[in-house]
Amino acid sequence: xxxxxxxFKYSAPSAFYPLAGRLIPWLTAAAALLVLIALxxxxxxxxxxxxxxxxxxxxxxxxxxxxxxAWMSMWLxxxxxxxxxxxxxxxxxxxxxxxxxxxxxxxxxxxxxxxTGAFWGRPSWGTFWDWDPxxxxxxxxxxxxxxxxxxxxxxxxxxxxxxxxxLLAIVGLVLVPVIFWSINCxxxxxxxxxxxxxxxxxxxxxxxxxxxxxxxxxxxYSFATAFARLRGIxxxxxADTAWVSELLGTGxxx
Amino acid sequence: MFKVFACIxxxxxxxxxxxxxxxxxxxxxxxxxxxxxxxGVGSERxxxxxxxxxxxxxxxxxxxxxxxxxxxxxxxEDGTLEQLLLTGQPLSLLVxxxxxxxxxxxxxxxxxxxxxxxxxxxxxxxxxxxxxxSLAVGTPVLSLIGAIGAALTLGLRGGGILLSLxxxxxxxxxxxxxxxxxxxxxxxxxxxxxxLQLLGAFLLVALxxxxxxxxxxxxxxxx
Numbered sequence: 001x002x003x004x005x006x007x008f009k010y011s012a013p014s015a016f017y018p019l020a021g022r023l024i025p026w027l028t029a030a031a032a033l034l035v036l037i038a039l040x041x042x043x044x045x046x047x048x049x050x051x052x053x054x055x056x057x058x059x060x061x062x063x064x065x066x067x068x069x070a071w072m073s074m075w076l077x078x079x080x081x082x083x084x085x086x087x088x089x090x091x092x093x094x095x096x097x098x099x100x101x102x103x104x105x106x107x108x109x110x111x112x113x114x115x116t117g118a119f120w121g122r123p124s125w126g127t128f129w130d131w132d133p134x135x136x137x138x139x140x141x142x143x144x145x146x147x148x149x150x151x152x153x154x155x156x157x158x159x160x161x162x163x164x165x166x167l168l169a170i171v172g173l174v175l176v177p178v179i180f181w182s183i184n185c186x187x188x189x190x191x192x193x194x195x196x197x198x199x200x201x202x203x204x205x206x207x208x209x210x211x212x213x214x215x216x217x218x219x220x221y222s223f224a225t226a227f228a229r230l231r232g233i234x235x236x237x238x239a240d241t242a243w244v245s246e247l248l249g250t251g252x253x254x
Numbered sequence: 255m256f257k258v259f260a261c262i263x264x265x266x267x268x269x270x271x272x273x274x275x276x277x278x279x280x281x282x283x284x285x286x287x288x289x290x291x292x293x294g295v296g297s298e299r300x301x302x303x304x305x306x307x308x309x310x311x312x313x314x315x316x317x318x319x320x321x322x323x324x325x326x327x328x329x330x331e332d333g334t335l336e337q338l339l340l341t342g343q344p345l346s347l348l349v350x351x352x353x354x355x356x357x358x359x360x361x362x363x364x365x366x367x368x369x370x371x372x373x374x375x376x377x378x379x380x381x382x383x384x385x386x387x388s389l390a391v392g393t394p395v396l397s398l399i400g401a402i403g404a405a406l407t408l409g410l411r412g413g414g415i416l417l418s419l420x421x422x423x424x425x426x427x428x429x430x431x432x433x434x435x436x437x438x439x440x441x442x443x444x445x446x447x448x449x450l451q452l453l454g455a456f457l458l459v460a461l462x463x464x465x466x467x468x469x470x471x472x473x474x475x476x477x
Contacts, residue, residue, distance in 0.1 A: 136426075143423040150419050154410050163474040164406045168420060171402055171467055178427065 011094050013234045014243045020227040027224035034217030038064060042210035062120040063207070068215040070113040073141060074176065076106030076222060080148070081173045084166030096162035097237070099169065100152060101229040105222050107145035114138055137178060144172040158237060258343045259351045266355035269328075276324060280360045281367065284317040288371045299376050306375030307436030310385060311392075313371075314364055315425055318393060321360040322400040322421070323414050325352065326472070330408055339476060346465035349472065353401045353465065361393035377440070384439035384446050391453045392432040398457075398464035399424050405471035428456060 010016045042064035080102050087095035117135065118128040129135065148165050155161035238244045270277055291309045292302055329335040338348050368389050372382045403421035407413040435449035 140423045140426055143419075147420040147423065150416060151406060154407070154412065154416050160474055160477065163477075164471065167402075167467065167471050167474065168406055172424065175424070175427075 011092055013094050013097070013238055014241070016094060017231055017234050020231050024224050024227050024231075027220050027227070031217050031220035031224055034213050034220065038210045038214035038217055041206060041213065046206045046210060047204060059120065059123045062116050064210050064214050066113060066116040066120060067211055068218050069109045069116065070138065071215055072218045072222060073106060073110040073113050073138065075219075076102055076109060077141060077144065077169075077172075077176060080106060080145075081169045081176075084169040088163060088166050088170075093162075093237075094234075096166060097230055097233045098226070099166060100162070101226045101233055102222070103145055103148050103152075104229065105225050107142065107149065109218070109222075110138060110142040110145060114142065137175070140175060144169075144175065147172070255343060255347065258341070259347055262338075262348055262351035263355050266352055267358065270355070270359045276321075277359045277363065280317050280321045281363045283320060284313050284364050285367065285371065287313040287316060289374065292374065302375045303377065303440070306372060306377050307381070307385065307433040309375070310368055310371050311389075311429055311433040311436070314368070314389060314393060315396060315422070315429055317364060318361060318396045319400060319418055319421060319425075320414075321356070322397075322404045323417060325356050325401060325404040326408055327404075330476075335472065336476060339473065345469040345472065349401060349405075349468045350461075350465040353397050353468075356401075357394050357397040361397055365389045365393060377436070380443050381436055381439040384443075384450075385436045387450060388432045388435040388453060391450065391457055392428050395428050395453070395456045395460045396425060398460040398468075399428075401468040402464055402471055405468045405475060408472070408475040428453065431456075 010019055042061055046061070080099050083095045083099035083102065086092065087099065114135070117138070121130065122128050148169055151168055152161050152165040155164060235244060288310055291305065295301065295305065326335060329338070339345060341348070365386065368385055369382045372385050377385065400417075400421050403417045403424075406420065407417045410416060431449050431452050435446050435453070438445050438449060
């Protein structure tokens, strides 16, 4: 048996465009389903209050959106920087487009994490905002996303825009360990934080399930939105090519 | 190789000293910003003492950022930068020379005048010294990181504002530990050492990686 697999088949925008179009409905449906399951589970099948040293009442349910959004915000930045690095090293067009398509979704999740965090902070800490390392670093992450998008849209020449923004994303990567350690601070005494450390191992099963389902749902949602945005970017950039004019000429949306 | 390095360094210094206003504007911007704060927040001694380290550091940050725009701009406009790219010398070394010249012209005067500014805020002698040291170690980091942003935004419309958007988030660790060192000096002089060590570590890392990244950014900009 000698099956030759062409690993690079879908690295051509013209090949990826229809694939993304076929995947988007499935991804969207699966994301919606998972988010609904997670919301149902989170609202109805979890304990009413969270015990421990700092008992929290109903409002702890923000966790089902807050924590997955915060995870996604960091993960998507790694994805963004990863595609940027691939683009700079291998000089592939699609990876730059992918990075550009992921950035707004990442910024949105960062914003959601900050916003829901403020709503959670008000009842439990008595304040919407505190200059705690974790909050501050999430805010900086948000600025990094905004900087990436701003630099990309300020440069007219797409090739330069792609490469310059990619370099910025990689330079910004030095801050990601800082953000990570501000959350999982090795020594809590050194961090003076209101935020407790993440303690996945000690979470009640139902809560954990709802959180993980929500994370997976957010993940699929990120794929769906990134692909949808990617299709737009591909069409704009390849507008002069034969396959796009053929596609638009025949009136097919796929 | 080192001859080219020295050549660029002396060239940039001579050029800037022939047109001193650029250097002086940065310095006076720093002085004015620092002097404005007491007028805005009130001149209570205890309050100023507490605000001093942060204000001086933020002002230094803004001043060094304002000056960054001109780091590559003049050379870009008259084509010198393209010649530098074609020299066959390691570009990161040339960038390092330019950044050092830039720091000597805009960062160093800032460091030297900072004790005077600190006195406006009634800081103790210990804190003034720590401020001098922390600025001396921290401002080169600002210039180095800033060079990447300056290279990325080279020749763009609205480059100045964009530059601040890109670079200021990256300045945060330097700001936190720089002003942290000065604030800590008021409490316990011995506790300052780790802050300064961290600033030193930032400087070393930036010295190694920032010229490489800035050189790559210049190549992207001039392609």
